[in-house]
Amino acid sequence: MRVRKKPWAEQYIKDHSDLIVTAPEQQLGHWQERFSKPQPIQVEIGIGKGQFIIEMARQNPDINFLGIEIQESVIATALRKLVESELTNVQLVETDGANVDTLFAANEVDKLYLNFSDPWPKTRHAKRRLTSPNFLVHYQQVLKSEGKIQFKTDNRGLFEYSLASFNNFGLIFDEVWLDLHHSDGNEGNVQTEYEEKFSQKGPIYKLVAHFKAEDKKRG
Numbered sequence: 001m002r003v004r005k006k007p008w009a010e011q012y013i014k015d016h017s018d019l020i021v022t023a024p025e026q027q028l029g030h031w032q033e034r035f036s037k038p039q040p041i042q043v044e045i046g047i048g049k050g051q052f053i054i055e056m057a058r059q060n061p062d063i064n065f066l067g068i069e070i071q072e073s074v075i076a077t078a079l080r081k082l083v084e085s086e087l088t089n090v091q092l093v094e095t096d097g098a099n100v101d102t103l104f105a106a107n108e109v110d111k112l113y114l115n116f117s118d119p120w121p122k123t124r125h126a127k128r129r130l131t132s133p134n135f136l137v138h139y140q141q142v143l144k145s146e147g148k149i150q151f152k153t154d155n156r157g158l159f160e161y162s163l164a165s166f167n168n169f170g171l172i173f174d175e176v177w178l179d180l181h182h183s184d185g186n187e188g189n190v191q192t193e194y195e196e197k198f199s200q201k202g203p204i205y206k207l208v209a210h211f212k213a214e215d216k217k218r219g
């Protein structure tokens with residue numbers, strides 16, 4: 001999803017530096033300081049316009065949420081929603097989530113969300129998929145022992161790739177849903193913008209998985 005540049009975005013982000021971080025490496029190991037109180041940290045990579053993370057934060061006041069998004073014009077729209085929400089348990093981060101290992105200290109993150117990540121359908125671009133082993137190794141490092149990755153997509157190819165990728169990496173599956181919206185797994189499901197749009201056209205797939213504790217110790 002490429003979005004046209006929004007002329008107001010850069011200044012708006014500067015004006016709300018209490019809610020959005022643009023130099024995230026400086027926060028490594030100190031993310032709790034960005035929040036009003038220390039609580040478990042959950043991270044979404046690729047938040048888009050922020051519907052999911054803001055609703056999750058509203059429903060879970062005992063969790064601190066960090067929303068990472070690479071595109072300035074997109075995260076600026078999420079920031080607007082966050083400002084209106086007056087929530088104190090969400091911080092946004094404008095950066096490339098591919099560098100997650102440089103953003104967080106080991107075991108700093110309790111849960112990671114990947115929602116409708118870019119599918120990168122060409123085989124030669126497989127390494128760019130956020131569920132590829134290149135990224136799993138970083139998620140393993142920053143997630144707490146038993147910390148979970150939750151992944152949703154409408155893209156069957158990306159889902160199949162991710163299922164195999166998680167399995168080959170030795171992740172343990174907690175949930176696998178082949179048609180989330182028509183299953184028991186849909187109870188309490190918080191929808192993203194893409195999910196609302198694409199669930200009209202076909203099934204939504206979902207995976208929840210965690211790393212083996214002994215793999216984490218080695219990793």
Ligand SMILES: C[S@@+](CC[C@H](N)C(=O)[O-])C[C@H]1O[C@@H](n2cnc3c(N)ncnc32)[C@H](O)[C@@H]1O
Binds near residue numbers: 046095096097
């Ligand atoms: C297809 S959209 C999905 C947006 C949202 N998660 C949803 O489900 O509605 C993917 C989003 O991920 C962002 N993105 C892609 N790669 C990223 C990366 N490496 N780091 C941070 N954001 C990324 C894109 O800019 C885009 O906003």
